[in-house]
Amino acid sequence: MTNSDNRTDTTTTRRAALGGAAALAAAGLTAGLPAAAAHAGTKGDTAGRTADGPRIGVVLYDGFSLLDPTGPVEVLSRLPGADITMIAERRGPVRTDTGHTAVVADRAFAETGELDVVLVPGAGNRGTIAAMENPAIRRFLRRAHRRTRFTTSVCTGSLVLGAAGLLGTRATTYWASKDYLETTFGVTYVPERYVHDGKVITAAGVSAGIDMSLHLAALLTDERTARAVQLAVEYDPQPPYDSGNAAEASPELKELALRLLAESQQ
């Protein structure tokens, strides 16, 4: 350890020599920023944040899929004054479908005030069905929906909106759940990354929440801000493969995808 600790002492010393503000600029994230913006980090915790931006509530429930809420939260949290709260039936850690990760719900439904946006993530079968059948979730969504500017979902979250009676006539969902969506809720499945129907915006599977949230970012602010947020999260997607579209996938690949999903879930 002695050798490697010496090695990193160089970094520490250099950093210390730079001093606070200079080191922040040197880290590159604030390069070219006015001094005021570079000091924005001192404004305190969430509770003390100026509530001049959209109030966004993200519903967590046992077995949700990790990227469904976290992609949109990464994007929407960069909007000026955004006040985002992870909420659930009860406060505390909520574990994902694979069991590998837990995200903390900071507020219970009963503690949540009016929201401009509510977002419902999707889940595996077990989590989706349990959420659809959970009266506390359905009641919360209906209550929030009365006041929201936008009621949104990612992946099978649209089935949960459907169970709460909040879908209109067109929606999207996870590709493998399209028949269920149409049969159960009498809704026309639209195979797009996100579908706007009145104030309800549904996104397709998992990663589609990122695309949807950039659209939502523009609705909540303006296109220039949404474009800046896209740059802020360096969202210039270049996946190494082109197999993310179910409409172009072979039956074998679809079966393998669903098998991997089922086997990864608890």
Added chain:
Amino acid sequence: MTNSDNRTDTTTTRRAALGGAAALAAAGLTAGLPAAAAHAGTKGDTAGRTADGPRIGVVLYDGFSLLDPTGPVEVLSRLPGADITMIAERRGPVRTDTGHTAVVADRAFAETGELDVVLVPGAGNRGTIAAMENPAIRRFLRRAHRRTRFTTSVCTGSLVLGAAGLLGTRATTYWASKDYLETTFGVTYVPERYVHDGKVITAAGVSAGIDMSLHLAALLTDERTARAVQLAVEYDPQPPYDSGNAAEASPELKELALRLLAESQQ
């Protein structure tokens, strides 16, 4: 509430009538799956999972950016037998740069055994600098790196790898941190979504971790599996704008992006 509760009772009744296995199939996620796979969900908790897949450790630290670890974890958690653990200096919730969200670290560094893959997310200035200066993080990364097949980072996570002395000669990082990367660590910045240098794989900013993790998925299994995972997370990106590439962005958009980032951070 009575009226709306009646409304959703229809869903509950329909679901109950379908019964367990049929309801799972009806939810669409398991459509076309062999019965065995459809029952994979009963195999128990993480601890009981067959450890025949890659052991992946994701390092959390105060002020990390939410999508940096969660995009890759969503992808990698679908690999057969994947054993993913969120780890930090101490167990417990670790809050993001914006303060909106906390992800739970399930293990402390001292409790973490050998890993096949370690992943270090990026953060805002405050979090990145604190992580670079944290001897416990640097020591853990160096220890893990001795045994990993792949040592990986997202966004400014590459600066943390650099502080631990683990970068080679080429790497990528968040677009605004490229000068800092080159000056501080004598590394050539490569403006690609991910850069492979020996067993170290660095990804560009935030969302680039998703692209990197599909590449990593193929290295850990095979290309067919990686393609199936891409379909499983419906990663067919279609952002509404095309402003995610810093090399093509105007100075004004870059300044706005950095200002939004700075103002969103605690």
